[in-house]
Structures are given as structure tokens and as C-alpha cells.
Amino acid sequence: MTRAELLKExxxxxxxxxxEYRGSHAEMAGYVDKKYGTAIQYVRAIHIVECSWHxxxxxxxxxxxxxxxxxxxxxxxxxxNYVRGRKYxxxxxxxKRERGQTLARMxxxxxxxxxxxxxGDGTAAGGPAPP
Amino acid sequence: xxxxxxxxxxxxxxxxxxRLYLWTFTFKELxxxxxxRKRWNHLLTLLIRAWPNLQGLRxxxxxxxxGLHVHVVTNQFIDVNRARELxxxxxxxxxxxxxxxxxxxxxxxxxxxxxRPECLKRWRLWAGFGNGWEWTKVKDVVRETLFSRIxxxxxxxxxxxxxxGFFERMDLVRRMMILTIENGWTVGRxxxxxxxxxxxxxxxxxx
Numbered sequence: 396m397t398r399a400e401l402l403k404e405x406x407x408x409x410x411x412x413x414x415e416y417r418g419s420h421a422e423m424a425g426y427v428d429k430k431y432g433t434a435i436q437y438v439r440a441i442h443i444v445e446c447s448w449h450x451x452x453x454x455x456x457x458x459x460x461x462x463x464x465x466x467x468x469x470x471x472x473x474x475x476n477y478v479r480g481r482k483y484x485x486x487x488x489x490x491k492r493e494r495g496q497t498l499a500r501m502x503x504x505x506x507x508x509x510x511x512x513x514x515g516d517g518t519a520a521g522g523p524a525p526p
Numbered sequence: 527x528x529x530x531x532x533x534x535x536x537x538x539x540x541x542x543x544x545r546l547y548l549w550t551f552t553f554k555e556l557x558x559x560x561x562x563r564k565r566w567n568h569l570l571t572l573l574i575r576a577w578p579n580l581q582g583l584r585x586x587x588x589x590x591x592x593g594l595h596v597h598v599v600t601n602q603f604i605d606v607n608r609a610r611e612l613x614x615x616x617x618x619x620x621x622x623x624x625x626x627x628x629x630x631x632x633x634x635x636x637x638x639x640x641x642r643p644e645c646l647k648r649w650r651l652w653a654g655f656g657n658g659w660e661w662t663k664v665k666d667v668v669r670e671t672l673f674s675r676i677x678x679x680x681x682x683x684x685x686x687x688x689x690x691g692f693f694e695r696m697d698l699v700r701r702m703m704i705l706t707i708e709n710g711w712t713v714g715r716x717x718x719x720x721x722x723x724x725x726x727x728x729x730x731x732x733x
Contacts, residue, residue: 418707424671426529428536428662435532441672443707454704494693496700 396484396507404484412455412485412499413509414446416478421471438465440475442506444485448497457485459501482509529667531638534652537583537661541601541654542631544581547623549598549609554619559645562586562594569616570655576612577604581656586649587637597634599626601656672713676702679714683722 396404404411425436438461443454461471477483486504490497551569553562566584574580582600589595606623613621626633638651654661677699680686686695702722706713716722 418710420672420707422672425669426527426532426536427668427670428533428666429668430660430662430666431536431540433536433539435535441703441707443704456700456704494697496697 397510401484401509410487410490410502412444412446412457412487412490413482414444414455414485416481416483417443417445417454418479419443419472419475419477421468421475423468437461437463438468438471440471442477442485442501444483453497455497455499457487457499457501459505477506478508483507484509528638529664529669530651531635533662533664533667534583534585534635534638535632536667537654538599538631538634540659540661541581541583541599542628544601544628545603546626546628546631547600547603548626548633549600550620550622551596551598551613551618552620552622553593553617556593559588559594559649562596563649565617566596569613569618572612572616573604573609574656576608577602579656579658580604581654581659583634583652583654583661585634585637585652588643588645597637599631599634672706673699673703675713676706679722 401413419440419442421438421440423436424439425434427434440459440461442457442459444457445452445454447453448455465471483506485499485506486502487499488502490499492498551566557565563586570584580600580602582598584596584598587595587597606621609623610621613619634652642651677695680695680699680702684695684698705711709717711717712719714722716724
């Protein structure tokens with residue numbers, strides 16, 4: 396995604412988070428019924444993204460739920476093609492702030508890298524990183 | 527998904543082993559939620575008295591325009607005309623009933639996904655009723671996630687017991703979870719696969 400495309404999305408009011416990708420974890424999450432031993436399981440991923448929040452750097456926890464066609468965490472992990480330190484646009488369907496921690500849920504559109512920010516440290520075209 | 531909703535899904539699975547019927551109870555007039563709850567308790571008492579083997583689950587739904595509705599899944603067919611009489615006696619208006627395939631038993635969980643209105647704070651949005659079956663309760667649900675696994679490791683490390691300092695615990699576990707993901711640690715372990723108790727503390731880490 397180019398900066399112009401990103402600006403267009405922002406001006407259209409699309410809910411998104413721009414941040415530096417820090418890592419991901421895919422897991423089989425679920426619930427077990429202690430009474431009857433039944434379980435509900437689903438595959439999800441947690442992405443950690445560093446972005447600016449009210450003037451300081453903060454980690455945002457973004458969760459991504461996978462469809463039922465994903466049976467294992469490994470299948471989900473195989474879809475991660477993010478580069479650590481690079482800036483991405485994460486499309487979001489929900490966001491909340493809980494006790495100083497920003498939590499978000501990724502929308503079906505996923506995430507896209509921002510062109511011109513390949514190194515993620517602000518030295519790429521576009522100028523230095525904010526202080 | 528909240529634990530309450532999960533407990534409801536488990537309970538509906540248990541009930542779904544039987545033949546199910548879906549009921550909706552509404553009013554002609556718009557009533558306060560407190561009055562609706564009172565009338566539901568009255569109606570349920572009458573229903574259980576008339577059909578002692580009746581088992582089911584009820585869900586409250588605050589409709590945007592029509593006040594509080596009660597949706598009920600029951601395990602047996604009950605005479606609708608008799609049920610209408612009892613509903614009228616308890617001050618209810620319309621009743622709608624339909625057969626429900628057991629695989630749809632969790633259908634009512636959709637009403638538990640809605641954001642809880644202020645007036646229903648601390649209410650039980652769903653509940654089971656009837657003798658002879660035990661529905662899953664929130665305390666019976668165990669969550670298995672990265673967060674819960676790290677929480678258990680932190681609990682062992684810090685020797686937590688009771689509920690003291692709950693929010694501080696949550697903050698610590700969250701920080702540990704972020705560090706685990708960022709540094710690719712083994713879940714529930716610190717740097718180099720060492721246990722948290724090995725003398726390393728969050729905050730000392732630099733990246």
C-alpha cells in the first residue's frame with residue numbers, strides 16, 4: 396500500500412491501525428466444560444504491533460480469528476508473512492483500551508505493508524521516525 | 527467470546543441431545559425490565575407446575591423497540607393453548623413456538639453477543655431451569671489460551687492465591703505475553719527457556 400492509498404483509506408474513515416510489526420503467535424484456543432468434558436476450540440493469532448498512542452510508543456495486541464477451515468495453529472502460522480520491524484496497516488473491526496493496554500480485533504481485510512517503510516525504523520523514504 | 531456465552535453453548539449442547547422447541551414470549555405493551563423479569567418468574571413457576579419434567583434455557587433480549595423479550599428453548603412439546611392460558615395468567619402477550627433442530631441449539635447465544643445494556647448490568651442474561659439436568663455454569667468453563675497458560679506460570683512464580691491484586695496480575699501477565707511473543711519464548715518460560723523464577727524480571731529486558 397502506498398502512502399497515498401493509506402491517506403485515502405484514512406480519509407474514507409476506514410478503521411485501521413498503523414504500526415511496526417513486532418511478532419505473532421498462533422494458537423489453538425478454546426474452552427473446556429469441566430462438568431461434561433466437552434470442548435470448543437478455534438484457531439486464532441495474536442499480533443504485537445508497536446505504534447504511537449497519545450504521544451508515546453505503545454504495544455497494541457491485535458487478535459485475528461481464523462475460519463473453521465484452519466484446523467491447526469501451524470496452518471495459521473503459515474499465513475504469516477510479516478517482517479519484524481516493518482510498518483503495516485492493520486484493518487480493524489474492533490478496538491478497545493483496557494487498563495492502559497490497547498486491544499484490537501483484526502478485520503477480514505487483514506494487513507498490508509506500507510511501501511517506503513521497509514526498514515521500519517523511520518530511515519526509509521518519508522523522513523525520520525517521530526521522536 | 528465471554529465465558530458466560532461459552533457456558534450457554536455447552537448447556538445448549540447438553541439440552542440439544544433431546545428434541546427441542548424454541549419459544550418467544552413478548553408483551554403487547556412496553557414494560558420495564560424489572561416488571562418483565564417479575565412476570566417471567568411468575569410464568570416459569572406456572573409452567574414448571576404444569577409440566578414438572580420441563581427443562582430448558584431462557585435468554586433475555588432487550589429489543590430496540592419492543593422492550594424485553596424472553597426466548598426459551600425447552601426439551602419437550604407442551605400444549606401451546608395451555609401455555610397461552612398460563613402466559614395470559616402471568617400477564618404475558620404473544621407466544622411463538624417452533625421446532626428447533628438440535629444442531630441449532632446454540633442459536634440463542636447470538637443474543638448474548640450483543641453489548642449488554644446498562645439496565646441489565648449484573649443480570650443473568652441466561653439461565654437454565656427444570657429438574658433432572660445440570661446445565662454448565664460459568665465456573666465450569668476453563669479457558670485455554672496463551673494468556674491463561676502464561677497466567678498459570680506467573681501464578682506459580684509469584685505464589686498468587688485468592689483474588690488480591692487482580693488487576694496488577696493481569697498487567698504482569700499481559701506484559702509477559704507481549705515479551706513471549708516478541709522474543710519467541712517458550713510459553714510459560716523466560717529467556718533461554720528458563721522458568722520465570724530463575725531471577726529474571728520484566729522491565730529488565732531491553733530490545
